[in-house]
Amino acid sequence: MIIFLVLLGETAFVDQQLELLQGTLDMLILQAVSLGSFDGYGILLCIQQSSKDRLEIQQGSVYPARYRLEHQGWIASEWGESDNNRKAKYYRLTAAGKRRLQSETEKWNRMAEVIAGILHTTPAEV
Numbered sequence: 001m002i003i004f005l006v007l008l009g010e011t012a013f014v015d016q017q018l019e020l021l022q023g024t025l026d027m028l029i030l031q032a033v034s035l036g037s038f039d040g041y042g043i044l045l046c047i048q049q050s051s052k053d054r055l056e057i058q059q060g061s062v063y064p065a066r067y068r069l070e071h072q073g074w075i076a077s078e079w080g081e082s083d084n085n086r087k088a089k090y091y092r093l094t095a096a097g098k099r100r101l102q103s104e105t106e107k108w109n110r111m112a113e114v115i116a117g118i119l120h121t122t123p124a125e126v
Helices: 024-034 040-050 059-072 095-119
Strands: 003-008 015-020 055-057 075-081 087-093
Touching (some): 024 059, 024 075, 024 087, 024 095, 040 055, 040 059, 040 087, 059 095, 087 095
Antiparallel strands (some): 003 015, 075 087
């Protein structure tokens, strides 16, 4: 599955669509719900605000990911009332989700370190 997000330029008004590595959206959702209980739209806003408005994930991408994460037992949901007095499902991180987030964060950081090392390789080092 390919998920697209919009990377909002810091110095230009040109938006770029980027493909997320498989599992990255799941990790971002797990991180968002680790910060508090959110409904679906709240998860999107949390990710966007955490990125300082540099990432904007399309709503249609989050719904199947939330379902998948809940099915895996990494998040749990319960019905509540939204700010505009509507019925909404709120998501929270489970203990298994916390372990998964920690594991995925460690893998992500290791991979980012390896890629950064490759990108900074000079001809003399090869």
